[in-house]
Amino acid sequence: MVLLLECGLVRPTTSGFFTLLPLARRALDKLENLIKTCIESSGAQRLSLPALTSAGLWAKTGRLENAAAELLTLEDRHNKKYLLAPTYEEAIAELLSDLKPISYKQLPIILYQISNKYRDELRPKHGLLRAREFSMLDAYGAHASSDCALQVYGRMATAYEHLFRALHLKVHKVEAPSGDMGGSFSHEWQLAATSGEDQIKVCPSCSHAALLNDEGTRCQSCGKDAEILQSIEVGHTFILGTKYSEALEATYCPPSGPPLPIIMSCYGIGITRLLAASLEALSTEKALRWPKAIAPYSAIIIGPKEGSKEWNDHGMDQVKLVYDALNSVPALRSDVLVDDRHGLTIGKRLLMADKMGYPIVIACGKESSSNPPRYEVTIDGATQLCTAQELVQILSDKYAHLEYCT
Amino acid sequence: MVLLLECGLVRPTTSGFFTLLPLARRALDKLENLIKTCIESSGAQRLSLPALTSAGLWAKTGRLENAAAELLTLEDRHNKKYLLAPTYEEAIAELLSDLKPISYKQLPIILYQISNKYRDELRPKHGLLRAREFSMLDAYGAHASSDCALQVYGRMATAYEHLFRALHLKVHKVEAPSGDMGGSFSHEWQLAATSGEDQIKVCPSCSHAALLNDEGTRCQSCGKDAEILQSIEVGHTFILGTKYSEALEATYCPPSGPPLPIIMSCYGIGITRLLAASLEALSTEKALRWPKAIAPYSAIIIGPKEGSKEWNDHGMDQVKLVYDALNSVPALRSDVLVDDRHGLTIGKRLLMADKMGYPIVIACGKESSSNPPRYEVTIDGATQLCTAQELVQILSDKYAHLEYCT
Structure with missing residues (x-):
C-alpha cells in the first residue's frame, strides 16, 4: 500500500475509502474489461441493479439482522430504509420473481454486474484489500436442476481459470464453508502472496489445494506432505440452492406440475482487491510489478x-x-x-x-x-x-x- | 418509459430506482464507452472518487445545508456522517489541495469520472429521466488563469459536440444561470424532444439557442422570430471560478509570488438520462428508435x-x-x-x-x-x-x- 501511495496510484479520503488516481483507474479499466470478456464467454449477461436495496428485502431472508453490523444503511426523505448492497442474492431473487412466469426452457440464465459494493468493515485495513467501497464482479446463475447448476458452476470456474491465466496469476481453488450465504457448497479462489492473511496448503504432488485447518498439513487427496502458503482470497463461488428463491418466491415452471423454486448459484470476484492482491503477489518492497494485461x-x-x-x-x-x-x-x-x-x-x-x-x-x-x-x-x-x-x-x-x- | 418496460429494458425496484436489464445495460456500455472516447480526446483522465463523501467536506462550502433536501445521507458504525454524492466539486477541490504543491506548469489538468450519482428527488418521475440513482459523467478542469479555463471549456464543448454528432442527436448549447453551483457562467445542453419539460427557443436564421424566458420569443442574437421547442437537459457545463478551491484551499504556485486558488471548471452529462432522452427524441409511441451507435x-x-x-x-x-x-x-x-x-x-x-x-x-x-x-x-x-x-x-x-x- 505504501508503494501505491508513493507512486500516486491511490489516495485515502476517509478511513476505508480511496480515490483511484488516473493510473490506477486505467489499470482497473483494463481489469474490468478482461473480466467482462472472460465472464461473458460463459454466457453471462451484464445488468445493473441499484446500489440502494430496500432493507425490507433483506429482512425476508434474515440477512438484515445477521449482517447488520457490516451494512451501511440509510433512510430517504420519506423514511424508507435502504442498505448499500454488499451483494445481491436477494435483489436477483426478487428480479427473477418479478419476471415470472419463467419456463424451464428459458433456464439456465446467468446474470452479472460489475459495480461498487459496500461493507462497513470494523477495521478497514491493508488499503484496497479491505476497503469499505470496492469494485466487485457478482454473477448469479438461475437453474432448473442441481445438475444444471453444477454444469454452469463448472463453466464459470473455467471462466475464472481463463481470467487468472490471462493475468499469469497462480490462483488456487479450494473448498470452503458456505457460512452466512447458505447453500450446499462453495469454493474460495486464493492467490498465494506472502503478505496474505489466509493460509492454504497446496500439494506439490497432485496440486490439490485446501484451506489450512486443523486436519493437519498432509494433502487430503493423496496423503503426501503439502506446502503451506500465505494467500489472499480474490474470489468466492457458491451453489446456493433455494435459500433465496424460496424466501422471495422466485419460481420456474417445470414441464409438468406446479412451479418450483429456482436453484441458484453465485460467483464473486473482488476487482479492486484482485488488483491490489496481484501487486502484492508480484511486486518487491521497492518496485511495483503488474500482470502485463493490466499495467496502466x-x-x-x-x-x-x-x-x-x-x-x-x-x-x-x-x-x-x-x-x-x-x-x-x-x-x-x-x-x-x-x-x-x-x-x-x-x-x-x-x-x-x-x-x-x-x-x-x-x-x-x-x-x-x-x-x-x-x-x-x-x-x-x-x-x-x-x-x-x-x-x-x-x-x-x-x-x-x-x-x-x- | 412504458415502451422501455414492455420491451424488457428496465424494471423499477422501488420509487426512483431502476434495474437495467441486459439489453439496456448493453446500450449503456456502448454509450459510456463513446463518452470515454470523446472526453479523453480533450485530454481528460479518468479517476474514481468514493461515492460516500464526508458530510464535513460539504459543510465547508455551505452546500450541505443548501442541498440538504436532495441529499441521501448516512452514518457509519462510528457515527461518522457521509452523503452519497450527487456531484464532486468539493471532493475534487480536496484532492487538488491534497496534491499540493501544484506548479502552474502542471496545469491545466482535466479529471473525469463515469459513475453512479445520487439525488433524493422529491417526486422521481419519467423513469430514467429523473431517477434517484443514475450514471453520470462528471469532469473537472483545474486552471491557472481564466483564459486557460476558457480554452479548456471550449475544448470540452467540442468533445460534447463530437459526442452528440456521433449519436446523430441535435443538442442545443444554451446559456444558463449557474444557480447553486456558483461560478461566472454556464451552459445547458438541451436535446429537443416533444415530451421534454424544458423549453428553448432556437433561431432558424442564425441557429442561436436560448432558454425560453420572459424576454420573449425573438432571437436574442439576430432579432428574428425563434422557434419554440420542448427539450430535455442532457448536460451542463460551468466555469466555477474559485468558489470551491478557496473554501478547500486548493492552490497552485504561480511563476512568482504566493500560492493562488486554482480556477475550476466542471462538466456533466447525465448518462442514463441521455440514453432515455435519446429514445424519447427518436422513438414513436409504438416503437423504439436508438441512435445507431448505442442500439443494444x-x-x-x-x-x-x-x-x-x-x-x-x-x-x-x-x-x-x-x-x-x-x-x-x-x-x-x-x-x-x-x-x-x-x-x-x-x-x-x-x-x-x-x-x-x-x-x-x-x-x-x-x-x-x-x-x-x-x-x-x-x-x-x-x-x-x-x-x-x-x-x-x-x-x-x-x-x-x-x-x-x-
Missing part, C-alpha cells in the same frame, strides 16, 4: 533532459518518432505514455519508471543522437540498445501471440 | 418457426450461416443477436424486433429455402430480399465510413 500503460518513453546535448540535438523529435513507432504495433496502440518531465535527469526518471513497473521502458539517451539513433530499451528488466525499426520488430514478435481470454 | 445490438436474425417448411428444410443452418456472414463485417462483430424463440411465428418476432428498434433485422423466411437462399433484410425500415453474399456487401459498404468520435 504497456510502455513509457523517457525523453532527454532539458539542456542536455540530446535535448539540443533533437528536443522531442526522437520521442515523437519512438511514440509513433510503438503505436504502429497494434497491441500497444493508445497504450504508450510519454514522460515529459524534462526537468528531471533520464536516470532519475528511469528509477521512477522501474518503481512504477511499466513492462517496457524506452529512454532517449546519449545514443539517440547517433546515426542511426538508438534507444535504451528495457523489457521485463533486460536492457538493450536498438533502433526504432528493431524496436518495432522486437515488440511485434513479442505481441504476435497475445494471449486473449477466449 | 446492431442486428437481429430471426430463424424459421419450429415445424415450418423452412424449419424442416434447414433448421438453424441458415441462421448460423447469416450469423457468420454478419460477424465477418468488422463493425458488426459480436454485435449480432439471434432470436431463437422458434415457438413464435416470424411475423410476430418481426413485430417485436421492430418495436425494439434493432437497426438491422434479418428474417429467414420462405425464400431461405430457395437456391440460392435469400433473406428478408430490413435496414432503417426498408426491406429487401438478398443472399448472404449480397448482405455482406451491403453492410460492408454501409459501415465502411463509420463515424467515430475522433
Whole structure:
C-alpha cells in the first residue's frame, strides 16, 4: 500500500475509502474489461441493479439482522430504509420473481454486474484489500436442476481459470464453508502472496489445494506432505440452492406440475482487491510489478533532459518518432505514455519508471543522437540498445501471440 | 418509459430506482464507452472518487445545508456522517489541495469520472429521466488563469459536440444561470424532444439557442422570430471560478509570488438520462428508435418457426450461416443477436424486433429455402430480399465510413 501511495496510484479520503488516481483507474479499466470478456464467454449477461436495496428485502431472508453490523444503511426523505448492497442474492431473487412466469426452457440464465459494493468493515485495513467501497464482479446463475447448476458452476470456474491465466496469476481453488450465504457448497479462489492473511496448503504432488485447518498439513487427496502458503482470497463461488428463491418466491415452471423454486448459484470476484492482491503477489518492497494485461500503460518513453546535448540535438523529435513507432504495433496502440518531465535527469526518471513497473521502458539517451539513433530499451528488466525499426520488430514478435481470454 | 418496460429494458425496484436489464445495460456500455472516447480526446483522465463523501467536506462550502433536501445521507458504525454524492466539486477541490504543491506548469489538468450519482428527488418521475440513482459523467478542469479555463471549456464543448454528432442527436448549447453551483457562467445542453419539460427557443436564421424566458420569443442574437421547442437537459457545463478551491484551499504556485486558488471548471452529462432522452427524441409511441451507435445490438436474425417448411428444410443452418456472414463485417462483430424463440411465428418476432428498434433485422423466411437462399433484410425500415453474399456487401459498404468520435 505504501508503494501505491508513493507512486500516486491511490489516495485515502476517509478511513476505508480511496480515490483511484488516473493510473490506477486505467489499470482497473483494463481489469474490468478482461473480466467482462472472460465472464461473458460463459454466457453471462451484464445488468445493473441499484446500489440502494430496500432493507425490507433483506429482512425476508434474515440477512438484515445477521449482517447488520457490516451494512451501511440509510433512510430517504420519506423514511424508507435502504442498505448499500454488499451483494445481491436477494435483489436477483426478487428480479427473477418479478419476471415470472419463467419456463424451464428459458433456464439456465446467468446474470452479472460489475459495480461498487459496500461493507462497513470494523477495521478497514491493508488499503484496497479491505476497503469499505470496492469494485466487485457478482454473477448469479438461475437453474432448473442441481445438475444444471453444477454444469454452469463448472463453466464459470473455467471462466475464472481463463481470467487468472490471462493475468499469469497462480490462483488456487479450494473448498470452503458456505457460512452466512447458505447453500450446499462453495469454493474460495486464493492467490498465494506472502503478505496474505489466509493460509492454504497446496500439494506439490497432485496440486490439490485446501484451506489450512486443523486436519493437519498432509494433502487430503493423496496423503503426501503439502506446502503451506500465505494467500489472499480474490474470489468466492457458491451453489446456493433455494435459500433465496424460496424466501422471495422466485419460481420456474417445470414441464409438468406446479412451479418450483429456482436453484441458484453465485460467483464473486473482488476487482479492486484482485488488483491490489496481484501487486502484492508480484511486486518487491521497492518496485511495483503488474500482470502485463493490466499495467496502466504497456510502455513509457523517457525523453532527454532539458539542456542536455540530446535535448539540443533533437528536443522531442526522437520521442515523437519512438511514440509513433510503438503505436504502429497494434497491441500497444493508445497504450504508450510519454514522460515529459524534462526537468528531471533520464536516470532519475528511469528509477521512477522501474518503481512504477511499466513492462517496457524506452529512454532517449546519449545514443539517440547517433546515426542511426538508438534507444535504451528495457523489457521485463533486460536492457538493450536498438533502433526504432528493431524496436518495432522486437515488440511485434513479442505481441504476435497475445494471449486473449477466449 | 412504458415502451422501455414492455420491451424488457428496465424494471423499477422501488420509487426512483431502476434495474437495467441486459439489453439496456448493453446500450449503456456502448454509450459510456463513446463518452470515454470523446472526453479523453480533450485530454481528460479518468479517476474514481468514493461515492460516500464526508458530510464535513460539504459543510465547508455551505452546500450541505443548501442541498440538504436532495441529499441521501448516512452514518457509519462510528457515527461518522457521509452523503452519497450527487456531484464532486468539493471532493475534487480536496484532492487538488491534497496534491499540493501544484506548479502552474502542471496545469491545466482535466479529471473525469463515469459513475453512479445520487439525488433524493422529491417526486422521481419519467423513469430514467429523473431517477434517484443514475450514471453520470462528471469532469473537472483545474486552471491557472481564466483564459486557460476558457480554452479548456471550449475544448470540452467540442468533445460534447463530437459526442452528440456521433449519436446523430441535435443538442442545443444554451446559456444558463449557474444557480447553486456558483461560478461566472454556464451552459445547458438541451436535446429537443416533444415530451421534454424544458423549453428553448432556437433561431432558424442564425441557429442561436436560448432558454425560453420572459424576454420573449425573438432571437436574442439576430432579432428574428425563434422557434419554440420542448427539450430535455442532457448536460451542463460551468466555469466555477474559485468558489470551491478557496473554501478547500486548493492552490497552485504561480511563476512568482504566493500560492493562488486554482480556477475550476466542471462538466456533466447525465448518462442514463441521455440514453432515455435519446429514445424519447427518436422513438414513436409504438416503437423504439436508438441512435445507431448505442442500439443494444446492431442486428437481429430471426430463424424459421419450429415445424415450418423452412424449419424442416434447414433448421438453424441458415441462421448460423447469416450469423457468420454478419460477424465477418468488422463493425458488426459480436454485435449480432439471434432470436431463437422458434415457438413464435416470424411475423410476430418481426413485430417485436421492430418495436425494439434493432437497426438491422434479418428474417429467414420462405425464400431461405430457395437456391440460392435469400433473406428478408430490413435496414432503417426498408426491406429487401438478398443472399448472404449480397448482405455482406451491403453492410460492408454501409459501415465502411463509420463515424467515430475522433
